[in-house]
Amino acid sequence: xxxxxxxxxYHIGPPAAAESYLNFTKILDVAKRSRADAIHPGYGFLSENxxxxxACGDAGVKFIGPGPASMEIMGxxxxxxxxxxxxxxxxxPGTSRGLESADEAEQMARKIGYPVMLKAAAxxxxxxxxxxxxxxxxxxxxxxxxxxxxxxxxxxEVYIEKAIVNPRHIEMQVLADEHGNTIYLGExxxxxxxxxxxxxxxxxxPILDPDMRQRMGEVAVRVARAxxxxxxxxxxxxVDQDKNFYFLEMNTRLQVEHPVTELITGLDLVxxxxxxxxxxxxxxxxxxxxxxxxxxxxxxxxxxxDNNYFPxxxxxxxxxxxSGPGIRRDSGMYEGWTVPIDYDPxxxxxxGYGTDRTQAISRLTRALHEYFVGGIKTNISLFRRxxxxxxxxxxxxxxxxxxxxxxxxxxxxxxxxxxxxxIAAGIFAMLEPTSAVTAxxxxxxxxxxxxxGIAASSWKRAARVEGLS
Amino acid sequence: MVYDVSIDxxxxxxxxxxxxxxxxxxxxxxxxxxxxxxARRDVLSVLxxxxxxxxxxxxxxxxMHLWVGSVRYLAELHDPRSLRGRxxxxxxxxxxxxxxxxxxxxxxxxxxxxxxxxxxxxxILVVEAMKMQNEIKSPKKGIVRKIVAAEGxxxxxxxxxxxxx
Numbered sequence: 001x002x003x004x005x006x007x008x009x010y011h012i013g014p015p016a017a018a019e020s021y022l023n024f025t026k027i028l029d030v031a032k033r034s035r036a037d038a039i040h041p042g043y044g045f046l047s048e049n050x051x052x053x054x055a056c057g058d059a060g061v062k063f064i065g066p067g068p069a070s071m072e073i074m075g076x077x078x079x080x081x082x083x084x085x086x087x088x089x090x091x092x093p094g095t096s097r098g099l100e101s102a103d104e105a106e107q108m109a110r111k112i113g114y115p116v117m118l119k120a121a122a123x124x125x126x127x128x129x130x131x132x133x134x135x136x137x138x139x140x141x142x143x144x145x146x147x148x149x150x151x152x153x154x155x156x157e158v159y160i161e162k163a164i165v166n167p168r169h170i171e172m173q174v175l176a177d178e179h180g181n182t183i184y185l186g187e188x189x190x191x192x193x194x195x196x197x198x199x200x201x202x203x204x205x206p207i208l209d210p211d212m213r214q215r216m217g218e219v220a221v222r223v224a225r226a227x228x229x230x231x232x233x234x235x236x237x238x239v240d241q242d243k244n245f246y247f248l249e250m251n252t253r254l255q256v257e258h259p260v261t262e263l264i265t266g267l268d269l270v271x272x273x274x275x276x277x278x279x280x281x282x283x284x285x286x287x288x289x290x291x292x293x294x295x296x297x298x299x300x301x302x303x304x305x306d307n308n309y310f311p312x313x314x315x316x317x318x319x320x321x322x323s324g325p326g327i328r329r330d331s332g333m334y335e336g337w338t339v340p341i342d343y344d345p346x347x348x349x350x351x352g353y354g355t356d357r358t359q360a361i362s363r364l365t366r367a368l369h370e371y372f373v374g375g376i377k378t379n380i381s382l383f384r385r386x387x388x389x390x391x392x393x394x395x396x397x398x399x400x401x402x403x404x405x406x407x408x409x410x411x412x413x414x415x416x417x418x419x420x421x422x423i424a425a426g427i428f429a430m431l432e433p434t435s436a437v438t439a440x441x442x443x444x445x446x447x448x449x450x451x452x453g454i455a456a457s458s459w460k461r462a463a464r465v466e467g468l469s
Numbered sequence: 470m471v472y473d474v475s476i477d478x479x480x481x482x483x484x485x486x487x488x489x490x491x492x493x494x495x496x497x498x499x500x501x502x503x504x505x506x507x508a509r510r511d512v513l514s515v516l517x518x519x520x521x522x523x524x525x526x527x528x529x530x531x532x533m534h535l536w537v538g539s540v541r542y543l544a545e546l547h548d549p550r551s552l553r554g555r556x557x558x559x560x561x562x563x564x565x566x567x568x569x570x571x572x573x574x575x576x577x578x579x580x581x582x583x584x585x586x587x588x589x590x591x592x593i594l595v596v597e598a599m600k601m602q603n604e605i606k607s608p609k610k611g612i613v614r615k616i617v618a619a620e621g622x623x624x625x626x627x628x629x630x631x632x633x634x
Contacts (some may be wrong), residue, residue, distance in 0.1 A: 318511050370538060374511070374527040384539065408610060415477075417522070417537040419496055422481040424513050424524040424535055425544045426472040427505045430485055432511075 001332045008034060021045045024055050029063045039278055041268070044344065047253040064277040066252050070227045074250040078121040078159050080227075084247050087226035089219055090236060091247040094161030102139045105160055110136055113163045118142055121150035121157035127402065128152060129196075131163055166398040167238040169193070170205050170245070172220035173261045175269070176230045177276045179305035184217035185265050188234075188257055191397045192386065194309065197401060199379075200386060201257035202296040203264050206357065206395025213291075218246055222249060226403040232258075232273050236391060256349065259328060260295035261331045263353040294360040295353045298368070300331075301344040304377035313341045317375030322367035326360070327354040340378055347378065357395070361387055385411065473547040476535075530627040531569045566608050566634040570596060570624040574603070579620050582614050593631050596624065607633050 003009045010030040013020030020026065022045060031039055039061055041047035050071040056063035065071075074080050081096035093112045098121055101106045109116045109132070119130025128149035130141040142158060149200055149343035150156040169190045176182035189205035190198045204213070220235035227250065234255050236248040256368070258269050303309040319335040333339070339347070350371065352364025365387050369381055386392050389405060472483040484495040494503040504516040512524040525536040535544045578595040581587055591615060594606040607613075615632045618624055 038573065061482055168615060234497055318527065319511065319524070372525055372536065374536075381539065392598060413540060415540055415542075417540065418476045418479060419481070419501075420515065420522050420537050421476045421524070421535045421542040422474045422483055423485075423494060423501065423517065424501060424515060424522075424526075424537070425474045425512055425546060426470070426474070426483040426485045427515070428535075429472060429509075429546055430470060430487070431505075431507045432510065459614075464549060 001334055001337070010034065012106060015340060017045065017342070024052055026059065026224065028055060028059050031056075033034050036061060037276070038064050040273070041066040041253065043253050043256055048075065048251070050251065062277050063268050064273050065254075066227075066229050066233060070229045071252045073227045074252050076121050077119065077123065077249055080249060081159075081247075083226050084223060085232070087222050089223055089226070089441040092161045092164065092239065095159045098159055099142065102142055105138055106135065108160050108292060109135065111438070112160075115163040115242075117161045117163040118145045118158050119161060120145065120153060120155070121159055122153035122155040128158065129209065164238050164240045164246070167191075167240055168205070168207065168398050168399050169186045169198075169248075170208070170239050171217070171234045171236040171251075171255075172216055173232070173258070173269075174220050174224045174229070174233055175232050175272060175282065176224055177275070177277060177282045179229050179281050181282045181285075182219050182224050182229070183284075183289065184223045184266065185217060185261055185281065185289060186291050188260055189397070190257065190391075191399050192402050194401055194402050194406075198257065198299065200296065200298055200383065201260055202294065202357075202360075202427045203260040204294065204457050206397075207239070212243065212245075217373060219245075219247070232269055233278050256346070257297050259349060259351045259405055260297050260320070260329060263295040263328065263351065264291050265289060266291055266292070279448055280467075293353055293355050296360050296364050297349050297353055298364065298380075298383040299346055299352045300348040300350055300373075301379045302339045302347050302376050303379045306377075309379065311341070311345045312377035313339045313345075314376040315339075315372060318372065318373050320372040322350070322369065322370035323369065324363070326363040326386035328353065332440075333373070347373070348381075361393065367433065475545045475547065475595055476631045478543070530584050544628050552577070565614060566611075566628050568593065568605055568631045568633065570605075570618075570628045570630055574624060576622045576624060576630070579616055579618075581616070583613055583616055584614050585611075587633060593633070594618070596630070605630055609633060 012026045012030060013023060027039070027046070039056055041052070041063065046052040047065065048071060050068040053063040053065065053071060054068040057068070061346040073083055078097055081091060084091055093285070096107055099108070105118070114135070115133045118130040118132060121131065124267060128145050130145045132138050132141045137327060145158045146156040150157055170187050171190055172187050173185040174182060175185055176365060186203055187205050187208055188201050188203045190201045192198070192200040208216070216237060221233045229252070231385055232254050234251045236251065237245040239245045254269060254273060262269055281292050302312045305310045315338045316333055316335055319333065320327060323329070329348060333347045337359065339345070350364070350367060352360045355359035355364055365384070368380055368387065369383050373380065386405065391397065391401065470485050472485065474483055476480045476550060477533065480550040482497055486493040486527060492503050492505060494501045502518050506514045508514045508523070513524040513633055515522045515524060520540070527534045527536065533544050535542050575581045576594055577597045581593045582613045585594060587607040587610065591607050593607050594605050594616070596603050596605060614634045617632070618630045624630065
């Protein structure tokens with residue numbers, strides 16, 4: 001889709017990311033050939049790769065994002081904690097260095113109190129993490145976390161933190177120009193996650209009042225300044241049930257969920273990123289930032305909700321997209337497209353905006369009913385379920401919310417339209433005897449052999465790591 | 470036109486006629502007030518007794534589904550003039566039935582030998598796809614006439630795996 005929308009397109013290699021999107025040489029070569037002034041790294045791929053940012057600088061191409069030094073500080077969670085300690089930023093009690101031994105782990109755990117969380121310093125996406133409730137579980141958990149971290153990130157450094165019970169994950173958007181101006185642009189509530197991956201995000205958070213927003217925002221700015229940060233970034237916090245907030249980490253890139261912030265502030269973050277990278281000063285001050293209305297984003301994934309959310313690649317045979325007031329759709333799919341197995345299964349982001357949370361929810365609910373993706377499975381039905389759930393509507397969410405919802409009995413779906421379906425079957429037969437569409441379920445897009453081709457895909461690898469297979 | 474339709478296995482007799490712009494519809498003998506327009510390929514906009522529905526048709530290698538709103542129904546059209554005279558789908562239907570692969574995968578286990586009898590719902594073979602194992606079951610009580618796919622074979626969606634008579 002992005003190829004179709006671009007003015008120029010350059011082929012960078014085969015689908016496997018390592019040979020194309022992650023290849024510095026190829027990307028910089030395209031920059032040279034197209035005489036590009038700057039590169040926007042998006043999210044994922046090389047967006048948080050300090051070496052790549054450095055390579056861009058060396059090649060005379062502007063990397064739209066922070067400098068390599070800021071990325072390096074925040075790239076290691078232990079190093080980030082050390083910097084934050086110096087800046088007087090509140091964070092979850094624990095160690096700011098990797099644990100040297102099981103004894104040290106036991107000592108720290110006794111000091112901070114169970115339950116504790118063991119985390120990989122180079123980590124992300126929930127890998128290399130272990131929640132430990134009792135002292136006897138600690139040593140085996142430490143060994144498991146260390147080897148998982150080694151396998152996933154090539155770095156077995158693991159540190160320890162107090163585990164906050166049912167925290168909320170609330171993050172603050174920051175934006176800094178290259179002239180020393182750093183401001184915060186409001187928060188996003190991202191507690192609705194499955195296996196540590198965000199699924200639904202909203203802004204503002206149902207529990208923040210202007211005072212807490214200001215306090216968290218000022219801390220986020222302090223964090224960014226401590227890392228000499230420039231351009232757009234996000235400071236993540238865990239918030240406990242008493243509304244105490246703790247620095248978790250900083251993401252040194254633009255995030256998937258940035259649209260909700262754009263809608264409530266009226267700002268175009270990507271445009272601002274480009275302007276900042278071009279050397280401009282921020283065109284507003286902190287006091288100019290106004291939060292208006294409420295926005296909620298659903299990440300539409302090619303996953304099968306009836307099969308443990310396993311990836312569902314295949315050809316999209318029919319696409320009916322929602323629109324209307326307060327509906328924004330950032331989508332990469334089109335009818336006739338075959339969802340590839342080589343990348344993340346994110347298809348589209350559907351965002352509902354309203355003057356308040358209730359209106360945002362109703363508009364989004366309507367849009368989710370209109371959205372139809374035929375030929376593959378998607379998680380659209382999951383969002384219908386979340387949006388009608390009483391706890392969600394009351395804003396009662398935390399990072400354990402989705403697991404609880406999915407464990408509960410799914411709501412009974414009334415199947416009362418069989419007669420309508422029967423009549424429709426006849427009408428279709430009369431008006432359109434054979435669908436022009438080719439059947440789904442046939443071999444993958446590239447026509448390669450099914451079982452073997454899929455075995456090599458990163459989805460299958462990811463599924464194994466996630467314990468799905 | 471008369472149609473013999475099953476929705477999720479339940480049978481309906483449907484009579485449809487269109488005179489210019491007016492539709493006439495009888496469902497199981499009952500007159501139904503109906504109007505319909507094909508909004509686009511595979512999408513039907515239907516008014517039934519004053520209520521509006523948007524119905525999407527979706528095909529997979531083996532089945533046809535109709536979505537009424539967000540609810541999915543399995544739809545099958547039978548030819549009412551068929552000599553097989555299927556009056557109500559029963560598991561004792563006469564005539565050979567083919568078992569098809571519903572997605573690409575690999576046959577990992579064949580459980581029944583040719584010429585062996587099976588009950589409706591009994592597993593005949595196991596196909597593995599994307600690390601999930603699916604048991605392919607017999608749709609009827611009968612005899613396994615032929616196992617087409619051997620153990621270890623790669624299959625594509627729509628391939629015939631076995632024939633049960």
